[in-house]
Amino acid sequence: xxxxxxxxxxxxxxxxxxxxxxxxxxxxxxxxxxxxxxxxxxxxxxxxxxxxxxxxxxxxxxxxxxxxxxxxxxxxxxxxxxxxxxxxxxxxxxxxxxxxxxxxxxxxxxxxxxxxxxxxxxxxxxxxxxxxxxxxxxxxxxxxxxxxxxxxxxxxxxxxxxxxxxxxxxxxxxxxxxxxxxxxxxxxxxxxxxxxxxxxxxxxxxxxxxxxxxxxxxxxxxxxxxxxxxxxxxxxxxxxxxxxxxxxxxxxxxxxxxxxxxxxxxxxxxxxxxxxxxxxxxxxxxxxxxxxxxxxxxxxxxxxxxxxxxxxxxxxxxxxxxxxxxxxxxxxxxxxxxxxxxxxxxxxxxxxxxxxxxxxxxxxxxxxxxxxxxxxxxxxxxxxxxxxxxxxxxxx
Ligand SMILES: Cc1cc2nc3c(=O)[nH]c(=O)nc-3n(C[C@H](O)[C@H](O)[C@H](O)COP(=O)(O)OP(=O)(O)OC[C@H]3O[C@@H](n4cnc5c(N)ncnc54)[C@H](O)[C@@H]3O)c2cc1C
Numbered sequence: 001x002x003x004x005x006x007x008x009x010x011x012x013x014x015x016x017x018x019x020x021x022x023x024x025x026x027x028x029x030x031x032x033x034x035x036x037x038x039x040x041x042x043x044x045x046x047x048x049x050x051x052x053x054x055x056x057x058x059x060x061x062x063x064x065x066x067x068x069x070x071x072x073x074x075x076x077x078x079x080x081x082x083x084x085x086x087x088x089x090x091x092x093x094x095x096x097x098x099x100x101x102x103x104x105x106x107x108x109x110x111x112x113x114x115x116x117x118x119x120x121x122x123x124x125x126x127x128x129x130x131x132x133x134x135x136x137x138x139x140x141x142x143x144x145x146x147x148x149x150x151x152x153x154x155x156x157x158x159x160x161x162x163x164x165x166x167x168x169x170x171x172x173x174x175x176x177x178x179x180x181x182x183x184x185x186x187x188x189x190x191x192x193x194x195x196x197x198x199x200x201x202x203x204x205x206x207x208x209x210x211x212x213x214x215x216x217x218x219x220x221x222x223x224x225x226x227x228x229x230x231x232x233x234x235x236x237x238x239x240x241x242x243x244x245x246x247x248x249x250x251x252x253x254x255x256x257x258x259x260x261x262x263x264x265x266x267x268x269x270x271x272x273x274x275x276x277x278x279x280x281x282x283x284x285x286x287x288x289x290x291x292x293x294x295x296x297x298x299x300x301x302x303x304x305x306x307x308x309x310x311x312x313x314x315x316x317x318x319x320x321x322x323x324x325x326x327x328x329x330x331x332x333x334x335x336x337x338x339x340x341x342x343x344x345x346x347x348x349x350x351x352x353x354x355x356x357x358x359x360x361x362x363x364x365x366x367x368x369x370x371x372x373x374x375x376x377x378x379x380x381x382x383x384x385x386x387x388x389x390x391x392x393x394x395x396x
Pocket of ligand 1: 010011012013014015016033034035036045046047048049052129130131161162163164165166167185270272289290291292295296297298301302303304305306307
C-alpha cells in the first residue's frame with residue numbers, strides 16, 4: 001500500500017482488529033493500541049450476519065469463525081409469542097453458498113481469532129496504551145502521535161476505532177456525545193440443548209426475548225425493553241433483575257429464565273446508546289470507523305458487521321488511491337448512507353418492540369405472517385444497494 005506505509009489503529013475492538021488486519025494485508029506496517037492492559041471481553045455472544053461474515057472472509061478468518069461459532073446454515077429465525085406459541089418464521093439471506101446467513105459466536109472467541117490473525121500478520125499490538133496527542137503535519141504529509149507510554153511516532157494514517165466514547169471523534173467531528181435510546185438490553189449465557197439450533201425471537205408485551213446458539217455447547221439469551229434514563233443497577237443484582245423482567249416468558253425461554261437464579265449466572269446489562277457522526281468522518285489523515293462513527297442500537301444485530309465492513313472497505317479504498325485524504329473522504333461518503341439506514345431501521349425495530357399498544361399487539365401475529373419475510377428481504381436488498389458490489393477478493 002504505497003500511500004500508507006505506517007498506520008496507527010487506536011482501539012482493539014472489532015473495528016480496530018479488523019482494520020489492523022485489513023491494512024496489514026494490504027501491505028502497511030500497523031501498530032494497534034488498546035487501552036485495556038489485558039484484552040477483556042464481554043462474556044456474552046454476538047451474531048454476525050452474512051455481510052459481516054463476508055468481511056471476515058476478506059480478513060482471512062472465516063474458517064476459524066465457522067469452527068468456533070454456531071452457524072445457522074438455513075438462516076432460520078423463529079418468532080414465538082411470550083408463551084412459546086408459534087407466530088411465523090423467516091429466513092435470513094446469504095449472498096454466497098459457502099457463507100452462512102448467520103453465525104452466533106462468543107465475543108471472546110471472535111477476538112481470539114482476530115488476535116491470532118493480527119499476530120500472524122506481524123501487527124505491533126500495544127495493550128494498556130493509548131494516544132495522548134495527535135497532530136497532523138500537513139507539510140510532511142503525516143500524523144505525529146505521542147503515546148501514553150511516552151513514545152512518539154509518525155504515521156501516514158491514524159484510524160480511530162475506540163468505540164462509542166471515541167476521543168478521536170472529538171478531533172474529527174467536535175463534541176458529540178452518545179444519545180441514550182430509552183432501551184436496555186439484558187444478556188445471559190447458558191448451556192445449549194442439542195435440539196436448539198435456530199435463532200428464536202419471542203415477542204412479549206413491550207419486550208423481546210431472543211435465544212441464539214453461540215457455540216456447540218452454549219447459547220445466549222438477549223432481552224430488550226424500555227429502561228429509565230440514568231438508571232444504574234448494581235452488577236450483583238443483574239441476574240435477579242433480568243429474571244424479574246422476563247419472568248412471563250415461557251416455551252423455550254423458560255429453563256433459561258429460571259436458571260438466572262442459579263449461583264454464578266452470567267448476566268450483562270447494557271443501556272443502549274447511539275452515535276451518528278455527520279460527515280466528514282476524517283480530518284486530514286485521521287479517520288474514524290465502527291462505533292466511533294456510527295454506534296447503532298443492536299436490534300438488527302449489525303453494529304459489528306458494519307465495523308467489519310468499514311475495515312475491509314477502508315483498506316480497499318486506500319490501496320486504490322489516488323491519495324489518502326481523497327480515499328478517506330470517499331470512504332465516509334460511501335459508508336455513511338448505509339450506516340444511517342441500518343441505524344434507522346434498527347431504531348424502528350427497537351421502538352416497535354417496546355410498544356405496549358393492545359390493538360397493535362393483537363394484530364401483530366397476522367401482520368408478521370404477511371410481512372416479516374418481505375421486511376427481511378427488503379432490508380438486505382437495500383443494504384446491498386447502498387453498499388454496492390463488494391470489491392474483488394485478493395487474488396481473485
Ligand atoms: C447489547 C448489544 C448487543 C449487540 N449485538 C450485536 C450483534 O449481535 N451483532 C453485531 O454485529 N453487533 C452487535 N452489537 C454492536 C457491536 O457490539 C458493536 O457495533 C461493535 O462492538 C463495535 O466495535 P468497535 O470496535 O467499533 O467498538 P468497541 O467494541 O467498543 O471497541 C472499542 C475498543 O477500543 C478500546 N478503546 C477505547 N478507548 C480507547 C483509547 N482511548 N485508546 C485505546 N483503546 C481504546 C476499547 O477498550 C475497546 O476494546 C451489539 C451492541 C450492543 C450494545
